[in-house]
Amino acid sequence: MVSKFIEHYHDRLFFRPLTKWPESLPALSYKGILISGFEHSRQHPVYELPSGPDSTFSQLIVEIYPSLTLPELARIIYHPLSAQILEPQQLIRTMGFHDSADFRKVLKLITQLPNGFQDWISSKKVGAQELFPLLNLTIEKATLLTNRLIELSETKSETIQRLEWTSDLVLMNHDIKKLLILSLVELRQTRFPNTTLRDEHLKSLNLPWSSHLKPKMQRRGDQSGFDVQFFASTPYELEKLADNLKKVATAWNSNLKQN
Amino acid sequence: MEFQPQTKLIDSFEKVYIDQASENSEVAKRCISLFPEDKIEVVNQEPFSNLKRTLTAEEFDQSKKILFVTEFKGQFFKRCPGASQSKAINCCNYHVLNLGSQCNMNCSYCYLQSYLNSGVSKIYSNIDQALIELDMMAAQNSHHPFRVGTGEIIDSLSLDQITLFSRKLIPFFKKYPKWTLEFKTKSDHVDQFLDLGPSKQTVVSWSLNCNEIIESEEHKTARLEQRLLAAEKCVKAGFSIAFHLDPLIWHPEWKKNYSALVSEIMDRFTPEQVNVISMGTLRFQPEQRHMMKQRFGLQSFVTSAEMFPSEGSKLRYDASLRHEMLRSLYNQFKNHNSQWRIFLCMETPETWISALDSQPMKKDELKELFRALPKV
Numbered sequence: 001m002v003s004k005f006i007e008h009y010h011d012r013l014f015f016r017p018l019t020k021w022p023e024s025l026p027a028l029s030y031k032g033i034l035i036s037g038f039e040h041s042r043q044h045p046v047y048e049l050p051s052g053p054d055s056t057f058s059q060l061i062v063e064i065y066p067s068l069t070l071p072e073l074a075r076i077i078y079h080p081l082s083a084q085i086l087e088p089q090q091l092i093r094t095m096g097f098h099d100s101a102d103f104r105k106v107l108k109l110i111t112q113l114p115n116g117f118q119d120w121i122s123s124k125k126v127g128a129q130e131l132f133p134l135l136n137l138t139i140e141k142a143t144l145l146t147n148r149l150i151e152l153s154e155t156k157s158e159t160i161q162r163l164e165w166t167s168d169l170v171l172m173n174h175d176i177k178k179l180l181i182l183s184l185v186e187l188r189q190t191r192f193p194n195t196t197l198r199d200e201h202l203k204s205l206n207l208p209w210s211s212h213l214k215p216k217m218q219r220r221g222d223q224s225g226f227d228v229q230f231f232a233s234t235p236y237e238l239e240k241l242a243d244n245l246k247k248v249a250t251a252w253n254s255n256l257k258q259n
Numbered sequence: 260m261e262f263q264p265q266t267k268l269i270d271s272f273e274k275v276y277i278d279q280a281s282e283n284s285e286v287a288k289r290c291i292s293l294f295p296e297d298k299i300e301v302v303n304q305e306p307f308s309n310l311k312r313t314l315t316a317e318e319f320d321q322s323k324k325i326l327f328v329t330e331f332k333g334q335f336f337k338r339c340p341g342a343s344q345s346k347a348i349n350c351c352n353y354h355v356l357n358l359g360s361q362c363n364m365n366c367s368y369c370y371l372q373s374y375l376n377s378g379v380s381k382i383y384s385n386i387d388q389a390l391i392e393l394d395m396m397a398a399q400n401s402h403h404p405f406r407v408g409t410g411e412i413i414d415s416l417s418l419d420q421i422t423l424f425s426r427k428l429i430p431f432f433k434k435y436p437k438w439t440l441e442f443k444t445k446s447d448h449v450d451q452f453l454d455l456g457p458s459k460q461t462v463v464s465w466s467l468n469c470n471e472i473i474e475s476e477e478h479k480t481a482r483l484e485q486r487l488l489a490a491e492k493c494v495k496a497g498f499s500i501a502f503h504l505d506p507l508i509w510h511p512e513w514k515k516n517y518s519a520l521v522s523e524i525m526d527r528f529t530p531e532q533v534n535v536i537s538m539g540t541l542r543f544q545p546e547q548r549h550m551m552k553q554r555f556g557l558q559s560f561v562t563s564a565e566m567f568p569s570e571g572s573k574l575r576y577d578a579s580l581r582h583e584m585l586r587s588l589y590n591q592f593k594n595h596n597s598q599w600r601i602f603l604c605m606e607t608p609e610t611w612i613s614a615l616d617s618q619p620m621k622k623d624e625l626k627e628l629f630r631a632l633p634k635v
Contacts, residue, residue: 100313100315101315101317101318102315102549129546129549133549133552135549135553136553171557172557172563192565193565194565194577195565195567195577195580198580202579221568222568222569222575222577222578223577223578224578
């Protein structure tokens with residue numbers, strides 16, 4: 001039954017929900033705590049949800065907010081008012097997340113990171129595991145890094161890569177301020193110096209490629225090699241290119257044996 | 260006289276829980292006789308069973324200090340996990356017999372970090388059941404050359420001074436002379452079974468690494484010299500031995516240090532004494548990275564390694580580096596004596612060809628290891 005208005009609620013579980021509460025519905029409260037409709041006017045009506053043994057707060061949250069993102073979940077669980085009414089494990093499991101001590105650490109950390117980064121996690125549906133590297137940093141360093149990640153506005157995979165490499169390098173005693181100004185390529189070279197040298201060596205090999213072959217050195221996971229493009233309009237041309245490829249293979253092989 | 264384990268082994272466990280159902284087993288009775296009374300507790304369920312999920316670094320560390328003697332309810336005998344990836348890697352027909360789980364040693368690269376979800380180290384009390392399972396399998400397969408190892412999710416010998424499982428297994432395998440029993444260890448615990456030799460079908464094998472890597476990555480393991488001395492004792496007592504140069508770990512001095520390791524092996528053993536030498540480079544599951552970094556920081560050659568996604572989803576070194584490392588050690592052995600039997604563990608056909616110029620089935624000395632066997 002609606003008997004109160006938002007202005008009557010001092011205790012508000014404001015967790016920056018990403019979806020706006022419909023104007024046409026009353027806001028909701030539970031045990032005297034406002035749990036939805038935070039953005040509505042002071043005169044907006046509030047419906048007090050019944051509390052009882054059959055309905056736990058976690059279940060209510062899931063019904064009201066069926067698809068919480070990781071940061072939303074974090075902000076609910078670590079909201080000061082939640083301690084009174086929420087069983088975090090139940091909410092985490094009901095929302096379909098895999099609970100663990102590290103998962104909880106990530107949730108806690110998320111609430112301490114800049115809002116822009118929290119919103120990026122939500123919009124890109126980033127998983128908790130992808131954020132694990134941040135747990136190895138101090139909150140000051142994690143904040144510096146995540147602010148920079150937002151500024152750079154790279155793709156999700158580039159951002160996750162940068163996050164992991166930077167965290168690794170900080171643990172390897174590199175200065176985070178110097179790392180933050182590196183390009184992704186430079187960061188990769190810093191994290192993988194030996195592989196970079198091997199790749200550069202491969203790229204610099206003086207192999208007898210025909211001008212009709214267009215080799216491009218590439219790294220694919222744990223392999224580096226040449227992606228070769230060619231065009232042949234006759235069987236004769238193809239044979240000539242195949243002969244040339246054999247010569248390249250011989251030269252490459254002899255180089256490998258020398259090293 | 261009953262064999263007495265080293266005091267430091269007994270002291271390494273803070274608590275020993277014994278499952279009520281296992282209380283009368285031989286191994287439980289032995290634990291009761293070896294450990295101080297205040298460390299023993301009989302329980303009717305697995306301790307810390309609320310931890311049946313991915314362990315945290317702290318929980319994983321703690322699980323190494325708590326022993327739980329219990330019955331194993333599943334199938335003891337399985338094919339090596341490599342067999343399930345046989346499309347991607349060459350499979351050497353290894354079979355595993357799991358008589359416990361977790362390890363009291365502490366290697367930075369250990370795959371158990373992403374595998375175990377129990378807060379305790381387990382020793383299975385129903386080894387007799389395992390032997391019945393093997394007898395049943397032998398009814399159809401005793402003429403096939405099965406290789407059975409006990410060191411997949413627990414070191415074969417590091418707790419053997421407590422369990423004395425080796426003393427049951429060695430005589431048992433004598434019934435099936437075509438089969439090979441393989442113990443795989445980083446310990447030097449062999450004295451408890453030496454009197455059961457000679458037994459050529461028992462292969463006692465050591466994971467070996469150079470001193471520098473043992474020092475930095477293989478914590479609480481026997482040092483190289485201790486492992487080699489134990490291997491010499493086994494040769495003298497009439498057992499076969501094998502070595503696993505695995506994982507080879509890149510470090511700035513790897514060429515010099517691994518070359519010294521190979522020289523040490525060649526100086527102290529002959530190809531006739533060493534059943535096989537397997538080699539493999541560092542590899543691990545991506546999920547393991549976080550726990551490794553938490554437990555060992557980034558100053559380790561393993562956690563700071565330059566790893567890339569590879570065939571089979573594991574992280575590995577750049578392929579050309581792997582080939583260089585494997586080829587370098589392989590050539591050193593073969594240049595010394597072509598009789599050394601060397602194979603690559605969990606490696607792709609491409610790596611075999613690139614590192615060793617061949618596939619295992621084309622090498623006379625390895626054909627038997629890689630020949631397909633009936634699935635059990």
